[in-house]
Amino acid sequence: MTGSAATAAPADALPVFGRVGAEAGREAVLAHLAEAARAVRRRDIQLVHEAGQGHIGGEFSVTDILVTLYMHVLNVSPERPDDPERDRLILSKGHAAAALYTVLAARGFIGVDELRSFVQPLSRLNGHPARTKIEAVEASTGPLGHGLPIAVGTAVAGRMDGSPRRTFVVLGDGELQEGSNWEALMTAGNRRLDRLVAVVDRNRLQQGARVADTNDLEPLADKARAFGWEVVEADGHDHGALVDAFAAVPAASGRPTMIVAHTDKGYPVSYMRDQVSWHHKVPTAQHVQIALDELGTT
Structure with missing residues (x-):
């Protein structure tokens, strides 16, 4: 860990943001x-630099999705994390745990100070999220291809309970090469689980290669529709586009919804953006400073 001013992260470096609803007005929501x-x-x-571990490229690609969900869309509250009628969010791409933890801290589910313990011995903040350690984590994830099947079961349980709660699952596009996801897609479509939303972080990169060069998913939208899903394609870094996509759930057709969120790995940092090498790479102090400069403070 470095002690340089560039990477020092005082506890107040991350504000705690409340949830903002549509009643605030679109401009206020997006700001x-x-x-x-x-x-x-x-x-x-800074967290990944300090810990010497993390998957910063995929964390940056999914940040806007997680922020939009936790700060605007999800019916969840830090005051009642165990509310049986809460919406459920499952991060299937569990290697983006640092982004999830940072969003949870920014929303008030865990303490901002606790982020300093990421991947340290006895920390609750493992390299992959664990349901047994953090109440706000709905499912332990890490092995890819598990999140969507869990989400399908969660959505079925909601229907059996007669509950209006929704289930959201965030997947990496590379993990859609796992056969378990296609079984889950077929089941959800067959059962018409209209309160289930699968968000695909479509950054087109996986560990070591481009998704298309490994096992091409296209035509992804057509495949999902053939399995009985409504499909919305959106810019995954445009908060307005994401807000609109989530507002269309549940679909009038009574089908589950897949949101294909087109993103860039490492967005918006210049040296990291759309670079496969940043799937699992620790930024140096210089990398951190460049990123902070590009991200700005306001």
């Missing part, structure tokens, strides 16, 4: 989400 996403990215890259 709130943009500032939260900037703050989360600034703290996340």
Whole structure:
């Protein structure tokens, strides 16, 4: 860990943001989400640098999605994390845990100070999120291909309970090469689980290669529709586009919804953006400073 001013992260470096609803007006909502996403990215890259571990490229690609969900969309509250009627969010791409923890801290589910313990001995903040350690984590994830099947079961349980709660699952596009996801997609479509939303972080990169060069997913949208899903494609870094996509759930057709969120790995940092080498790479102090300068403070 370095003690340089560039990477020092006092506890107040990450503000705690409340949830902002549509009643605040669109302009206020989008400004709130943009500032939260900037703050989360600034703290996340320092977190990974300090810990010497993390998956910063995929964390930055999914940050706007997680921020939009926790700060605007999800019916969840730090005051009642165990509310049986809360919406559920499952991060299937569990290697982006640092981004999830930073968003949870920014929303008030865990303490901002606790972020300093990321991947340290006896810390609750493991390299992959664990349901047994943090109440706000809905499922332990890490092995890819598990999150969507869990989410399908969660959505089925909600229907059996007669509950209006929704289930959201965030997947990496590389993990859609796992056959378990296609079984889950087929089941959800067959059961018409209209309160289930799968968000694909479509950054087109996986560990070591481009997704298309490994096992091409296209035509992804057509495949999902063939399995009985509504599909919305959106810019995954445009908070307005994400807000609109989430507002269309549940779909009038009574089908589950897949949101294909087109993103860039490492967004918006110049040296990291769309670079496969940043799937699992620790930024140096110089890398951190460049990122902080590019992200800005306002």
